[in-house]
Amino acid sequence: MDHDVVLAVDIGGTKISAGLVGADGQVHRQSEVATPATRPLLEEAMRGLLTSVADGASPRAIGLASAGPVDPPRGRVSPVNITAWRDFPLLDLVGAIMPGVPSVLVGDGIAAALGEHWLGAGRGVEAMLGIVVSTGVGGGLVLNGEAYAGPSGNAGHIGHVVADPAGPLCSCGATGCVEAYASGPSMVRWAQSQGWTGPDARALSADAARGDAVALAAFDRGAQALARGIAATAALCDLDRVVIGGGVSAAGEVLFAPLRKHLDGFLTLGYVRRLTVVPFELGRSAGLLGAARSALPTAQFESPTPA
Structure with a gap:
């Protein structure tokens, strides 16, 4: 489990959740925090959440689902319902928190749809x-x-x-x-x-x-x-x-x-x-699982990834 997982993050206007997810969709560890209102508190919340969930594990990739609009090519987000983030460099922040781990950014709606299509x-x-x-x-x-x-x-x-x-x-x-x-x-x-x-x-x-x-x-x-x-x-x-x-x-x-x-x-x-x-069918886990699914093609697992 410590290696054959991705770190999935689902960022919304109400909550931010994160979890370690295997290639089969099994969530091994999950936690969430309320979405803070200011940029410094948002960055602090992201840092604390990601480090606590990833503690002791070596995720092979990170899948980030964020409220939008999102700008995946530039790694930036401007969520309508998170006013503290406008053209915010989310991938840069995550790269500083989890250096060396490849990250993928998708919109939260895409992630939820992808999670439900995958497992729901x-x-x-x-x-x-x-x-x-x-x-x-x-x-x-x-x-x-x-x-x-x-x-x-x-x-x-x-x-x-x-x-x-x-x-x-x-x-x-x-x-x-x-x-x-x-x-x-x-x-x-x-x-x-x-x-x-x-x-x-x-x-x-x-x-x-x-x-x-x-x-x-x-x-x-x-x-x-x-x-x-x-x-x-x-x-x-x-x-x-x-x-x-x-x-x-x-x-x-x-x-x-x-x-x-x-x-x-x-x-x-x-x-x-x-x-x-x-x-x-997946309830509150749909976006998190979709974020994980978006990161799987980037992950390099030690054991074969199921089709």
Whole structure:
């Protein structure tokens, strides 16, 4: 285990997780920390997390999944939901923490989709979209059975597909993006503007499950925008499946029931109506496992890597 592993890191607006992962997808050691708000604390958190998880092991490569946009050729990230990092040299930081270990950078949406395609709800699917609905709304594509990141590394970023040009301002600077409706904070802000007094997305989900009218309306509004983005992506990319994870997806049928209802109206073309929408099987581990999977081709294991 000490040698035939990669170090996987999943960086999001809420948490940063890291783990040692084998070529078979088995996670041998894992830890996570809350995402700090300032650049010095972010760097300190990364250093502490990576050194503690890698302690005593010799990972053969590092797979980094980060909220985007990402710039893999330059090793830099500018996560919309981590304002302290703008054009931040993430690969340089990791190289200083773990010198001599090759690193691969991918967007967190791509990583989650890749993890689910490798070991979860997307196994065997030719064309799929993975979506993470949490602090933001990220996405990643698998086309022809292979992860497709695009030339810049940001393909599949469904959160910034415009659902309504006259909609609310998004954190990216545009108006009416899917994320401006469907992310946890966006749904909470809208519900609070309608008189709901709860603190966060978890409370909103619980109130919706109990039948609170405003909470249910917030989820319906977010699900409608998400359905518009999914329908557009399905028409463009000829998708078989959409897999959805992230903290907001933990609401279960509170999210999936209105999502299916709206999709039924938006998926009008015959070839897109085969689309199935399912929750992640890997849960919070999807991005971490996808980060690991992205690093495996770079790793030089002492024993043969399974196909």
